[in-house]
Amino acid sequence: MNIERLIFTITINALKELYNFEASEDQIQIQNTRKDFEGDLTLVVFPFLRFSKKSPEKTGEEIGAYLEKNIEIIESFNVIKGFLNFVISKKYWLDILNEAFVNDDFGLVKENENSDLVMVEYSSPNTNKPLHLGHIRNNLLGYSISEILKANGKRVVKTNIVNDRGIHICKSMFAWQKWGKGKTPENSGIKGDHLVGEFYVEFDKHFRVEVAELVASGMAKEEAENQAPSIIAARELLLKWEAKDKGTIDLWEKMNAWVYKGFDVTYKKLGVDFDKIYYESDTYLIGKEEVLRGVNEGFFYKEKDSSVWADLTSDGLDKKILLRNDGTSVYITQDIGTAKMRFADYPIDKMVYVVGNEQNYHFQVLSVLLDKLGYDWGKGLHHFSYGMVELPSGKMKSREGKVVDADDLIEEMVDVARKMSTELGKLDTFSEVEAEKVYRMIALGALKYFILKVDPKKNMLFNPEESIDFNGNTGAFVQYTYTRIKSVLRKAADKNITVHNGTDVDSISIKEKDLVKRISLFPAILIEAGDNYSPAILANYCYELAKEYNQFYHDHFILIEPEPEKRNFRLVLSATVGKLVKKGMSLLGVEMPERM
RNA sequence: GCCCCGGUAGCUCAGCUGGAUAGAGCAACGGCCUUCUAAGCCGUAGGUCACGGGUUCGAGUCCCUUCCGGGGUACCA
Structure with a gap:
């Protein structure tokens, strides 16, 4: 007990x-x-x-x-x-320490046949532009919360819905057709997702000029945005796409393939993965069917102009459009189709959507819509709503190119880590290949920790002028603590000092007891992080644990301690902290180097 | 206009769901490497927890007013 x-x-x-x-x-x-x-x-x-x-x-x-x-x-x-x-009593604390030391699954809940199956949707990129810092937050949160849920005994399916169709990709496609001059990733050397993104920006540039011209000639702004030649052309492409026009489909497949290849590189660098990927192009028609079923069964209604709506006023929400008057589907239509497909594919107990808080309303609506369509799981869906990443100049805007690009950011972080490490002369004995691995671990660790330590619900600020730190409350700090521990343990092994369990000492210092207390909290922290969908709780715990270890390390001899049982106790403490810090950080997606 | 979220040190963030004297990191200043990795440790300074009221033994935390910022708001995704 x-x-x-x-x-x-x-x-x-x-x-x-x-x-x-x-x-x-x-x-x-x-x-x-x-x-x-x-x-x-x-x-x-x-x-x-x-x-x-x-x-x-x-x-x-x-x-x-x-x-x-x-x-x-x-x-x-x-x-x-x-x-x-x-x-x-001291005995109580020693018992906990020994338990944490011998049990490799300390604090973890094992899954069994009765464990809930949780599907976590995250990432969900559009295929018209590369990933930016906002997507990084999404990906890191999605990956981490999946791992944390697993540690809490859930069966987790990580999923990604790729928004591969719609007006946005048609914009890039049109711009490429018109101004692309046959540019490809191969002949330009530009990463596929970045190349497609260039044409998305290109589209917007022309579009805005056209709108400005129309407005100058006396048209109202709203109408101008509807009448600009570029947007008309993009819409035509979308209709041709829906009509399965061969040339359009070919172009669409070609450009999306470029993007996927690019995304794969970024995902790999970030260390995130998926068990099952859905494509909007496969699900939106199912969504449409469901909406039409809803009309037939009287949950939804058709307006005079033949657009389809749901009246949610009795649920405290507004009216919501489900199909445009030209019969094309809107954003929420495909979410309905995707949900149906997923629940047919998996015995899902709980569905978690990792999507920004700008879509809070969207998910309220989706929940009600699914419920109306007769899916009892609709009510229980969980929108893991996270805050935006802001720049000092405000919100990021892809169309204006005002974004922190994911690939660029990662490479800059690696550069800084490399420079810092070289200055400190830490990895001088490493081969170049080995050292490069460690630089990446440190860079990614810093980036991931920086983002995950913040309460997901809150907006956070990222200043590109100040590179992410490696000192203080950072990922590198925790990694460094780990390498210190590994170093001590290596040296113990070199001296043939074995670390045995059942440690018992006459007295423990305040710092030692603080550490054991912190260790004892690990299981509760995992539960709390899971219940609250908060990697931040775990990140901050890892920091506290590392910080307290550093204080202990500073004040106490470990290997040099002459009294064998005391030495063993401190080695057990060290090994346990190392293990927990590694486990905890791995749930954040952060790898630990053996030396740095 | 209406609805939601936020405002804690110069900056970035914690604050265990109402408990003791509000904590970290960065930046600033000072100290600690002939002992296990100084990406570390110790110290100094820095606060009207946006403002005003209320609830109670006790409020950064709960309720209300106001101010400021962000997001959403029926054919963008």
Whole structure:
């Protein structure tokens, strides 16, 4: 039984016996004792004063005495104001450490036949432009939350819906036809997704000139945006595409193939992957069918102009268009089709969509629509809504080319890592190939940690002028701590010092106990990170653990410690921290180098 | 206009779902390498938790007003 549960239970007994009060668990607050006070765990006694009718100090003393008598591992207690602090016995902490040390799955929940199957959709790129920093956040969050859910015993299917059709790709296609002069990734040496992105920007450039001209000639802006020759041409392409026009389909396939090849490179660099990929071009027709079924069954209705709508006002939402008046599908149409396809493919218990918070409303609507269409899983879908990445100048805009490109950013990070590492002379004995591997680990680790340590729900700021740090609260800090630990363990092995379990020492220092306490929190942190869909909770834990290890490392000898059992204890501590930090960071998608 | 989210140190972020004197990192200043990796450790300085009210033993945390920022808002995705 874990210590907190034990205190809960015995406190309930104490309140009954001392004050004849039947408490429930949620009236009892247990927290970690603040560092400035003596003790490990603290019970807040204020809520009990109404029943004890005594001072906070007196009440604390009485409950404290009761618990001390009835719980063996409580060594002593003290009361300060309304706070009852317990000192937990050394044995308890040593037991936890030994458990964490020997159990390679410490804190992890194993999946079984009854485990929920969770499908996590993330990435979901459009095929008209390369990935940028906003997509990086999405990809890292999606990958990490998938791993965290697995660590919580869920069966996870990582999925990607590629938005490979629609007006956006037609814009790039039209621009390429018109101004491309046969440019290809092969003959230009430009990565495919970047090349297609160039034409998307090219399209917008011409489009805006055309709109400006029309406005200058007296047309209203809104109409001009509808009448510009470029947009008309792009729309024609979309209609031809939907009509399966051979030439259009060929061009579409060619350009998308360029993009996929480019995306694969970026995904690989980022270390993210998918178990199943869906394409909008395969799902949007199913979406249409579902919408029409909805019309037939009376959930949706057709306007005079033959556009199709859902009236969601009784659900507290607005009316929502589902098919345009020309019969083409809108964004949400394909989401309906994709959902149907997925639930046919997998026995999904829970669907998680990793999509930015600008689409909060969209998912509210989708949930209701799916429910109306008779899917009972519609109501339970989870929109993992994350904040935007902003630049100092504001929101990123692909069309204006105002973005931090994913590939560029990664390569810049690697350059900085290489430079820094060379200056410090850390990897002088490494081969070039080996060193390059480590630079990439450090660069990616810094980038991933930088993004994942922030609460996903919040917007975050990225300043391209200041490169991401390798000192302080960073990925490199945690990696560095790990390499220190590995170094100590290597040296122990060199000296034929074996690290054995069942460690027992006469006394442990404050720093040592702090570390064990932090270790003991690992299982709860994993659960919390999973329940809250928050890699940030785990990232910050890894930092705290590493930070406390560095303090310990600074203040204590490990290998040099003459007393064998003490030395062993510290080696066990070190190995355990190393293991947890590696595990924790791996759930964030961060790799750990052995040396740096 | 209406709806949602946010505002914590100069900057970037934590703050365990209402508990003790609000914490880190960066930037600034000072100290620590003949002992296991100094990408580290220690210290100094830095705060009206946007503003004003309320709820209570106790509020950065919950409620309301106002201000500021971001997002959404029926044929963009």
